[in-house]
Amino acid sequence: xxMPNTPEYSLEPFFESLPELLCIAGFDxxxxxxxxxxxxxxxxxxxxxxxxxxNTFVHPEDQALTETHRRNLYAGKPLINYENRxxxxxxxxxWLSWNSIPQQEEGLVYAIAxxxxxxxxxxxxxxxxxxxxxxxxERLKQMNYATSHDLRSPxxxxxxxxxxxxxxxxxxxxxxxxxQMMTEAANELEQMLNRYLDQIEKSQAxxxxxxxxxxxxxxxxxxxxxxxxxxxxxxxxxxxxxAFDTLTFKQSYLEGIFLNLITNSIKYAHPDRPPMISxxxxxxxxxxxxxxxxxxxxxxxxxxxxxxxxxxxxxxNNKDGKGIGLYLIACHMRELGGHIEVSSQVNVGxxxxxxxxxxxx
Numbered sequence: 001x002x003m004p005n006t007p008e009y010s011l012e013p014f015f016e017s018l019p020e021l022l023c024i025a026g027f028d029x030x031x032x033x034x035x036x037x038x039x040x041x042x043x044x045x046x047x048x049x050x051x052x053x054x055n056t057f058v059h060p061e062d063q064a065l066t067e068t069h070r071r072n073l074y075a076g077k078p079l080i081n082y083e084n085r086x087x088x089x090x091x092x093x094x095w096l097s098w099n100s101i102p103q104q105e106e107g108l109v110y111a112i113a114x115x116x117x118x119x120x121x122x123x124x125x126x127x128x129x130x131x132x133x134x135x136x137x138e139r140l141k142q143m144n145y146a147t148s149h150d151l152r153s154p155x156x157x158x159x160x161x162x163x164x165x166x167x168x169x170x171x172x173x174x175x176x177x178x179x180q181m182m183t184e185a186a187n188e189l190e191q192m193l194n195r196y197l198d199q200i201e202k203s204q205a206x207x208x209x210x211x212x213x214x215x216x217x218x219x220x221x222x223x224x225x226x227x228x229x230x231x232x233x234x235x236x237x238x239x240x241x242x243a244f245d246t247l248t249f250k251q252s253y254l255e256g257i258f259l260n261l262i263t264n265s266i267k268y269a270h271p272d273r274p275p276m277i278s279x280x281x282x283x284x285x286x287x288x289x290x291x292x293x294x295x296x297x298x299x300x301x302x303x304x305x306x307x308x309x310x311x312x313x314x315x316x317n318n319k320d321g322k323g324i325g326l327y328l329i330a331c332h333m334r335e336l337g338g339h340i341e342v343s344s345q346v347n348v349g350x351x352x353x354x355x356x357x358x359x360x361x
Contacts (some may be wrong), residue, residue, distance in 0.1 A: 099111065256329070
């Protein structure tokens with residue numbers, strides 16, 4: 001039976017016009033055919049690329065490994081998604097991802113590559129950012145440990161001082177009340193420092209356990225060591241916990257969040273009015289949120305949105321501000337799968353919305 005004549009088709013239009021990098025290489029290590037896209041990327045002419053062994057154009061640090069893979073190709077093993085670096089004529093490094101198929105009977109390798117330089121640059125930048133975040137978190141952990149540890153001694157001294165006071169010689173009821181409140185505040189501060197130290201030590205081995213926490217109880221606990229700061233500023237803190245009052249979270253984290261937010265509201269209070277702080281729980285599509293609002297001096301959150309939760313960022317000329325509190329809050333939220341948003345206007349106030357990860361049933 002006679003088979004119909006099969007016309008021969010030329011693949012030259014594809015080879016010449018495709019933006020992908022195409023080449024045919026010989027087992028002798030030289031290019032046999034290359035397309036314009038490869039010439040354009042490497043900035044060599046066809047004659048220059050044909051005149052030298054392929055490894056000449058490979059980045060020196062990748063030449064040995066590339067040669068090993070090339071020998072495997074000659075042995076009949078295809079090379080899939082192999083990444084290496086080439087140097088252009090002007091010395092620029094480009095990353096290529098290769099898929100190569102050997103034809104042993106012809107002594108040729110047919111290959112196609114993609115330019116992945118941009119992806120590699122993003123990967124390097126991301127890894128550098130992750131490394132810096134890791135270093136920053138380690139520095140913060142050590143700073144928290146040192147601060148909590150160093151504060152224990154003066155707090156312990158303060159508690160000892162209150163304990164040796166002869167209360168029988170204090171006849172003024174108001175003075176007795178103040179001493180009692182100061183004693184309770186010092187004791188609460190010591191307990192808080194001990195919890196922070198325990199938390200840091202535990203986190204070095206494993207993550208601390210999540211707990212079902214009462215928001216009302218947590219806020220009241222945080223207010224105790226801040227009693228004189230709150231009273232002196234005439235601050236009012238209102239709670240609206242109708243949506244929910246319990247939250248599955250880390251105790252030290254939740255206390256730290258409220259501690260930083262409340263102290264910031266008082267620190268950056270508007271000079272013409274006492275601080276008014278509102279803490280409200282809300283449910284949004286089944287997810288728990290806490291909306292924290294104050295009426296302080298505020299800041300332009302729209303223009304500063306990319307800087308607000310960075311380490312050591314400050315937006316007011318307050319000598320007490322170190323630019324750490326909001327960074328820590330954002331870290332705590334991210335670590336447990338949530339995030340924080342902020343909206344603020346100058347001379348109006350600030351609203352923080354804490355979005356918590358959905359709790360398992």
